[in-house]
Amino acid sequence: MNQAPSPNLADPAPSPHDALQTQDGRASAPLLTVRSAVYSYGSELALQGANLQLAPGEILAVTGPSGSGKSTLMLVAAGVLAPTAGQVIFNGRVISDDSEGERSRLRRTEFGVLFQFGQLVPELTAGENVALPLLLDGAKRQQARAAAGLWLERFGVADLIDVRPPDMSGGQSQRVAAARAMVTEPSVLFADEPTGALDTMSGEAVMREIVRVAREAGTGVMLITHDAKVAAYGDREVLVRDGTTNELSINLRNGDDR
Amino acid sequence: MSTGHVLMGLLANADRHGYDLKHEHDARFPASRPLAFGQVYAALERLGKKGFVGATEVENADGPNRTVYRLTDEGRRELDDWLRRTEEPSPFVANPFAVKTTLALLAADRDTAIDFMDRQRATHLERMRELTRRKLDPDSSLSNVLAADFALAHLDADVRWLESALERITHLEQEVQP
Numbered sequence: 001m002n003q004a005p006s007p008n009l010a011d012p013a014p015s016p017h018d019a020l021q022t023q024d025g026r027a028s029a030p031l032l033t034v035r036s037a038v039y040s041y042g043s044e045l046a047l048q049g050a051n052l053q054l055a056p057g058e059i060l061a062v063t064g065p066s067g068s069g070k071s072t073l074m075l076v077a078a079g080v081l082a083p084t085a086g087q088v089i090f091n092g093r094v095i096s097d098d099s100e101g102e103r104s105r106l107r108r109t110e111f112g113v114l115f116q117f118g119q120l121v122p123e124l125t126a127g128e129n130v131a132l133p134l135l136l137d138g139a140k141r142q143q144a145r146a147a148a149g150l151w152l153e154r155f156g157v158a159d160l161i162d163v164r165p166p167d168m169s170g171g172q173s174q175r176v177a178a179a180r181a182m183v184t185e186p187s188v189l190f191a192d193e194p195t196g197a198l199d200t201m202s203g204e205a206v207m208r209e210i211v212r213v214a215r216e217a218g219t220g221v222m223l224i225t226h227d228a229k230v231a232a233y234g235d236r237e238v239l240v241r242d243g244t245t246n247e248l249s250i251n252l253r254n255g256d257d258r
Numbered sequence: 259m260s261t262g263h264v265l266m267g268l269l270a271n272a273d274r275h276g277y278d279l280k281h282e283h284d285a286r287f288p289a290s291r292p293l294a295f296g297q298v299y300a301a302l303e304r305l306g307k308k309g310f311v312g313a314t315e316v317e318n319a320d321g322p323n324r325t326v327y328r329l330t331d332e333g334r335r336e337l338d339d340w341l342r343r344t345e346e347p348s349p350f351v352a353n354p355f356a357v358k359t360t361l362a363l364l365a366a367d368r369d370t371a372i373d374f375m376d377r378q379r380a381t382h383l384e385r386m387r388e389l390t391r392r393k394l395d396p397d398s399s400l401s402n403v404l405a406a407d408f409a410l411a412h413l414d415a416d417v418r419w420l421e422s423a424l425e426r427i428t429h430l431e432q433e434v435q436p
Binding site: 208227228231232234235239246 | 376379380382383386387389390394410411413414417418421425
């Protein structure tokens with residue numbers, strides 16, 4: 001029997017443990033699946049049989065100590081790295097066998113990526129930064145600008161549209177970066193330590209918006225973090241240790257140990 | 259933290275019935291254990307003996323007279339002193355996770371200890387997710403958000419301890435079973 005965590009505020013709520021259940025309990029087909037993925041950097045094995053499943057609108061926290069392979073797992077899931085063995089399946093189609101060109105196109109249209117440091121282009125305004133992925137994909141300037149305005153507004157930074165990154169706070173530029181990651185309306189958002197460089201309140205604001213956007217737009221979010229407080233924004237948690245994944249289903253496990 | 263000081267704090271801005279004090283306490287401090295009426299009246303009696311609160315009987319048209327409590331000048335001075343006194347940091351010496359991890363290594367084996375720590379982490383995360391959902395609920399009051407922040411910070415500290423203990427498991431094993 002596990003010890004009950006002591007700061008008790010209320011009855012424990014039931015939670016979705018089934019990989020294919022979204023937060024409101026609807027069953028849905030997985031959006032993204034990583035199956036028995038293996039990856040090595042030269043002779044160093046970074047992933048040795050990692051698995052995960054992500055449903056539409058679901059926020060999956062991927063946690064583990066530094067060097068556990070969680071960032072490699074994200075790069076494999078996002079099609080940046082092709083696994084040495086195993087599969088990545090997106091919307092029912094195996095994408096890990098695709099050419100780099102095909103995977104790159106998929107990344108532009110279906111996936112959004114948000115890193116610890118927003119990586120905005122410092123010479124461009126927030127509006128131009130956010131419009132950039134659409135322009136690169138051939139959208140008309142006016143259309144891209146309108147979409148950028150909309151996403152900046154969703155992340156609560158519409159007033160920064162003409163401001164350049166050097167004139168923004170860390171929390172502001174991370175919200176702009178999040179708007180840029182979402183402007184193509186991706187099916188999956190990969191967020192690698194999205195609050196790592198922010199103070200508590202700014203980090204909270206960014207996470208609050210990511211959760212809201214995931215719920216509203218049905219985006220699946222793969223949230224990579226070493227911080228349990230950030231992982232708690234997820235619906236589920238997958239633990240990566242020594243290149244393998246482990247999801248603990250508490251209810252089931254507690255049921256059979258007494 | 260004494261119930262008396264908490265009640266004096268709630269009396270600082272307005273005179274109140276014991277009944278109102280109980281309800282205001284429970285509403286303002288949702289994470290604290292709700293006060294029992296008996297506890298409220300016992301504390302008010304003690305405060306009265308010390309001269310920190312005064313009581314006035316008020317006629318009540320609908321029933322028996324009710325007692326309204328007010329903070330005295332002496333009570334106000336005591337309250338001001340108390341507000342400036344820091345609380346003793348919790349000693350956190352009794353760590354049930356450390357006891358169980360050590361006993362798992364002693365009475366069972368390394369795998370049992372690791373399995374316990376992994377599942378303890380998952381149990382904590384489950385509670386942390388629930389608290390986070392409550393924070394994100396637009397209907398949550400600021401009192402609830404602050405209570406959730408406090409609980410989250412403490413659960414996070416436990417999780418960090420579990421993570422560091424896991425990193426030290428090999429040394430811990432050697433020490434427990436040389």
